[in-house]
Amino acid sequence: MTTLDEARDWDATDPLRKFRARFALPDGIIYLDGNSLGALPHATAARLGDAVAREWGEGLIRSWNDAGWAEAPRRVGAKIARLIGAAEDEVVVADSTSVNLYKLLMAAAADRDGAIVVEADGFPTDAYVARAVATQLSRPFRVIPAADLAGAFTDDVSAAVVTHVDYRTAARHDLAALTGAARAQGARIVWDLSHSVGAVPLDLGRDGVELAVGCGYKYLNGGPGAPAFLYVARHLQARLASPIAGWWGHAAPFDFTADFRPSIDIGRFQAGTPPVLGLLALEIGVDLMLEADRHAIWAKACRLYDLFAERLRACCPGLALIGPTDAGQRGSHAAFRHPHAVEIVRAAIAKGVIGDFRTPDIARFGLTPLTLRYEDIWQAVEILGETIASEAWRDERFARGGVVT
Ligand SMILES: Cc1ncc(COP(=O)(O)O)c(C=O)c1O
The missing domain is CATH 3.90.1150.10 (Aspartate Aminotransferase, domain 1)
Structure with missing residues (x-):
């Protein structure tokens, strides 16, 4: 004892x-x-104080360029990539986990016909979003017990949402095995890494993961309502389209063109203006994790x-x-x-x-x-x-x- x-x-x-x-x-x-x-x-208060008083207060709109605000979604995304075993250009910070889930699931489902699968008893937002995607695309919707997920990837499945670590029991799925089972049938899993990132060992590249999202306010210490991140494996970035064609996902937002031309890379999965203060707070938390x-x-x-x-x-x-x-x-x-x-x-x-x-x-x-x-x-x-x-x-x-x- x-x-x-x-x-x-x-x-x-x-x-x-x-x-x-x-x-x-x-x-x-x-x-x-x-x-x-x-x-x-501790560093967050000082960083936000400086961002508010100096970068915003004095720099005003110039800080989008001079203080690196515009790059922050990719910069912080690249840092999160190091935590999850992804390449630096495979992660961007944007929106909430729920919204990112919607974007990636819609993108995956639009790329291949078939059923939408979700695990029973996963985090509720995952199931809510998945059901909405199935309804909006008129697809069959299947709710599968966690233990049966490996067998759920039949050749008529388009995409699935799986919560990597269960928010109640802490049970963790085998990322590599399930990803392999899905890919073998041509289906794509959007992994919800909210209870994994900053907590359990992750190597998305090694495990063949194609799509993932996760929270910034939990183990990453980004603060209440911190923006979330999304991961799209490089080979899918030019292929998948975000359902939210917002101007920050445009290849050149400040060209103000009439037509939407998506960014060629991970940037296309951004939608609107990034939440800069939240991003800067998240960056402090991520930097701390990277130090350890x-x-x-x-x-x-x-x-x-x-x-x-x-x-x-x-x-x-x-x-x-x-x-x-x-x-x-x-x-x-x-x-x-x-x-x-x-x-x-x-x-x-x-x-x-x-x-x-x-x-x-x-x-x-x-x-x-x-x-x-x-x-x-x-x-x-x-x-x-x-x-x-x-x-x-x-x-x-x-x-x-x-x-x-
Ligand atoms: C596993 C999981 N996914 C998603 C969310 C919700 O994320 P958001 O509020 O950023 O949409 C949570 C929140 O606790 C969660 O635990």
Whole structure:
């Protein structure tokens, strides 16, 4: 059984220990929700302050050229590419994950006739968007249980959306195997990497991935509502067309031509004017991730998970983590089921342990190696155990919460 002193010893020799000081983490809080909204890097406030006061305030419109605003979607995209094993010209930052999903799924579906496939119990936006695409293109729509996805790629399938890491259980699909199964039948998967990027090892190029999207505000620490990214493998960029022919996807937006002529490269998947302030904040988070050793991040995520699981067994008898135990088959969060999970999460938040609740009965805790210490996990599960054992969650304060869980 790991003691608190042992956990502190692990922290003292943790190769990533210096990163924690780069984030604003309030005293008295153990933040286990970096998989939903990443913590604030200290550098972000200064960068945004400068972007607002100097680049916008003084540079005014000149900053589109002079401060590199116009290049920011590709520049930050190229940095994200390094995190996901893509070439630098295969990623661009734009819009939200949902909108990017729509653009890429429509593009893939328009390129090949056939059914649209989505996994059952994936992230809801994935299914909503996929169903809308099927309706708009009058295509058959198939909802397939996650375990049966490999067999779902028959020769009458056009395109699919698959969430790489399950937002509830943290179960992780085999990116290479499913991509191979789809490609063998000529179908294309749009991967949703929202719970993967910055969390689990990714090598899209090696795994033959053709299309992907992902969030900027979770493990990338880009801030609330940070813009998302999209990835299109180079061999598809000139072939696929975005359904939103916006001027920022034009080959030469400032020619102001009457006809839409799409950019020849990844730029065609942009739509409107990029959200510059959000992009600059995201860039800080991505730069921090790039500074850290990828292998060290995943190794620490696994050890944080193991400690969480061990402590849960010790502090919360009868409870166990859900999802795969094999590290190769899961993402970077821990979750358990409890009929009163929502109240337990609220009561734990009141004691400074911030996790989140996912319907119907899941308490979820993000394991973010740059901001968390082993000591934090040790203490957090202790507090969860006390909350459950004392039934403190029964207090009527915890019967109701806000709109966002
Ligand atoms: C797996 C997954 N996909 C998509 C989204 C939604 O992304 P956005 O709000 O950028 O559309 C989320 C949000 O939590 C998510 O977890």
